Amino acid sequence: MVLLLTPASVLSQSAPMMSEVNPSFFEGMRYRQVGPLQGGRVTAVTGVPSQPQTFYMGVASGGLWRTMDGGESWEPITDGQVPVGSSGAIAVADSDPDVIYFGTGSDGLRSNVSTGRGVYKTTDGGGTWSFAGLYNVGQIGALKIHPTDPNTVWVAANGDAFKPSTERGIYKTTDGGQTWRNTLFVSDSTGAMDVEIQPGNPSVVYAWMNRIERKPWTIISGSYEGGFYKSTDGGESFDHISDGLPNELIGKANMGVTDANPDRIYALVEAKPGGGLYRSDDAGQNWMLVNDEGAMIQRPFYYTTLGTDPTNADVVYTGAEGFWRSTDGGRTVTRMPTPHGDNHDIWVSPNDGNTMVQANDGGANVSYDGGQTWSTQYNQPTSEIYGIHLDDRFPYRLYAAQQDDGTHILSSVAEGGERNVDWWSGPGCETGPVVPHPTYPNIVYGSCKGQFVVQDRETGQSKPYWVGAQSLYGNASRDLILRFQRVSPMELSPHDPSVIYYGSQHLHRSRDMGVTWETMSPDLTAFPPHAQGASGEPITRDVTGEEFYSTLYAIQESPHQAGVIWTGANDGPFHITQDDGDSWQDITPPDLPEGGRVAWIDVSPHRQGSAYYAVYRYLLGDYSPYIYRTDDYGQTWSRLTTGDNGIPADWPTRVVREDPNREGLLYAGTEFGLFISFNNGGNWQPFHLNIGNLPINDIQVKNKDLVIATQGRAIWILDNVSALHQITPEVTVTESHLFAPKDGYRTSTAAHLLGPNIDYYLPTPASGTVTLDILDRAGVIVNSYNSAQPPRGGGGRGGGGFGRRGGGTPAPSVTTSAGFNRVVWNVRDTEGLPVPPGQYQVRMGVGGESQTQRFNVLIDPRVEAGGVTVADLREQYEHNKIMNAMVAEVDALIERVRAAQDSDDSNLQRRIAPIAEKLITAPIRYSSPGLRDHITYLQGMTSRVDMKIGRDAIARHEVLRAELDEITREASNILDSGN
Secondary structure: OOOOOOOHHHHHHOOOOOOOOOHHHHOOOOOEEEEOOOOOOEEEEEEEOOEEEEEEEEEOOOEEEEEOOOOOOOEEOOOOOOOOOOEEEEEEOOOOOOOEEEEEOOOOOOOOOOOOOOEEEEOOOOOOOEEOOOOOOEEEEEEEEOOOOOOOEEEEEEEOOOOOOOOOEEEEEOOOOOOOEEEEOOOOOEEEEEEEEEOOEEEEEEEEEEEEEEEOOEEEEOEOOOEEEEEOOOOOOOEEEOOOOOOOEEEEEEEEEOOOOOOOEEEEEEEEOOOEEEEEOOOOOOOEEEEOOHHHHOOOOOOOEEEEEOOEEEEEEEEOOOEEEEOOOOOOOEEOOOOOOOEEEEEEOOOOOOOEEEEEOOEEEEEOOOOOOOOOOOOOOOOEEEEEEEOOOOOOEEEEEEOOOOEEEEEOOOOOOOEOOOEEEOOOOOOOOOEEOOOOOOEEEEEEOOEEEEEEOOOOOEEEOOOOOOOOOOOOHHHOOOOOOOOOOEEEOOOOOOOEEEEOOOEEEEOOOOOOOEEOOOOOOOOOHHHOOOOOEEOOOOOOOOOOOOOEEEEEEOOOOOOOEEEEEOOOOEEEEOOOOOOOEEOOOOOOOOOOEEEEEEEOOOOOOOEEEEEEEHHHOEEEEEEEEEOOOOOOOEEOOOOOOOOOOOOOEEEEEEOOOOOOOEEEEEOOEEEEEOOOOOOOEEOOOOOOOOOEEEEEEEOOEEEEEEEOOOEEEEOOOHHHHHOOOOOOOOOOEEOOOEOEEEOOOOHHHHOOEEEEEEOOOOOOOOEEEEEEOOOOEEEEEEOOOOOOOOOOOOOOOOOOOOOOOOOOOOOOOOEEEEEEOOOEOOOOOEOOOEEEEEEEEEOOEEEEEEEEEEEOHHHHHOOOOHHHHHHHHHHHHHHHHHHHHHHHHHHHHHHHHOOOOHHHHHHHHHHHHHHOOOOOOOOOOOHHHHHHHHHHHOOOOOOOOOHHHHHHHHHHHHHHHHHHHHHHHHHOOOO
């Protein structure tokens, strides 16, 4: 027998550094998706002509999804197989719908675009995926499959979005992706944005070539090369054709062909001069401008959306912020409502022009009536979340901004969630951040593209206190008085709840909720002159704050020392003040290349002078991971991501956090997933688990929960990571292990999450029974569970209404899987009664050995704040046990009485009848209640919620006790008389 009685809190603080933890310990751990349950940006969609309810959507940074019920539900189908989230293009083979090619790398190049990493292929309808080449082509704008040969595919590779590269242009494979040939190449800066095949004639291939490149300070879309190209030999060679098309500055374009007229081509073109919708009716030999409506080519680097109707050559769809439909070949357009603005793609069935799927910044939506009605987007948890802040409520709440959909306040126990029940709108807008006031729960700070606001949740009013009060849109960066990034950093002081920090190129501070601001630093950025102009060149100006370079991007005050503040800029420099802003030191690591973005700073919760910086430079074409640690206030630095210590050399890093309960336990978020380190960043190992390979924008640790913000899959929580705190070299993968449970709550809210978490590791699937005994402090068994039998005690019917929404929570189920297992105790005894808060023990038996750990059941803080004490709950428990026993007693008496009524002794029947009448309520509605119903009524009165027992309940129990004693005596006199 093994007896373990070391509290988890002690183990975690003294845990040793470990270069690696066997990943077997992680098997069975699962992140829980919190929400919000609403869609995020989708950049590509397609359907299956032979399966009218099957559609696919490529989420901008959230992988490939499928619906098989016309948009009623969606599921991700590339998780764990395609190690990249960014979606560029999808194609389903006409000749075999089980063959699908997925081109990664979104071609909507806004500032947070995630890079692609090639093409993936499935031949079993999405069940399994394999890499199909083109790892370095960056963003993929389009992908087309030969109509009769699924091994012949053309890819429009726009190339690396952030720097010149030779791996761009039109690529062709004839062996299903085993090999590729670059059949159209213009230059190392001009790639392919679109490729189309002439309907019915795959020998004719069309391509659009243009330059598009993103820098942290601008978006470059257009040049004097590129344009329309045509091949008549299956894409082996191409001719440049410009008759009727713009021929000066040529930018991004999208093309569309239609089965209804194979010689017709549409192109929505960014150009200067001459942008607009073009059409050719002779297979691209000659073109004419049919519509120059400016709204259709707004922000072309992000949109230029075009779709055609295969059943009607005159029907064409275009999209930007709005969405339009033309029925006369593009000459006139009418506005077409979609569930969300910012439109990116549309697919129309060749069998029915009314069946379509459309993509926008709110998700994907299906229509079967030509766009008059659409399927919902509130079934796609694919939002892009910039960052997370947390409050101290019970359960705690999450505050986050979602790209394209405002800000959210979510319950941490939401699982998908219901709007206005589990999640609510917050202040500010899509950029955030959103930060709760630490002491006034109805006050929430927000921001919208650099502009600070304060919201009163009671009144719903948001008061704008814009720092500097200058209009930001449209300005060149050099002309701004204060430069605020679209996502401006905001943090609160851990020492003074009235202090707010906010960042432009300076650090600002307010002590009165934003009414007044002081500037407490000089310019803390590099401010390179070449990066201070207006964004958008050489065709389309686009200044929304995304490209304001040379601003602060991260701020953190030390939790150990007031006035020690760390900052990081989006153009590289690290700074620190140790005297509350009187002086500042540049502490940028000398080996960090210039110009990177400091995404987040984490000041060590364990050590003064120690901090971690996460930096990425992929916006400059450098995909190396950069995480740094200092232990001496920035005088020296250690780079924790060398490319050969776990995080791959071409996986950019976005965030790093140290666990507050185990020193040196780090979590890192990269462009392609999560990592964990047990030795302060010396080594890293994957920790994606069930999230997949997605961009991780933020990580927080709260109450031993790991909270994750993703770019493309909303928010996730790994509930209770206390097992990670307890893994030591002595905990081996060859032996079963019971971890010290995290203390849990007796609560009516999400007891399946917040109750005591009993975690254990099994080296192999248990061949025998696994038992879990719950004991009180004295070692008396309270309840027992095992893997071979249904649990005793059930869910009960009261005592706080333990459940997900207030009903009875299921009794624990003991699992026997290899790896990590979790049982959440429902805090009930064998009678189904909730036990009072206090100290308990859990004893695990497996393979003839047993292990025991202590834990505490805690009172719900809200119950305690309402005036109920632990002593009250102990009294309630004892009272309820007495009432349960009383119900059992009266039921036993009734059983004896009914047996007498069913006997053949008529005299006994006559004599017992008055007793039965007093005990049992007649089966007539509103009959006078019998004694049993009086007893069960009182039982229910005190067992449904956490409460101090009312004195009337105690008095009533004494009355009923006397009545039951009296009628028992009367019944016994009759039943025991023998006649």
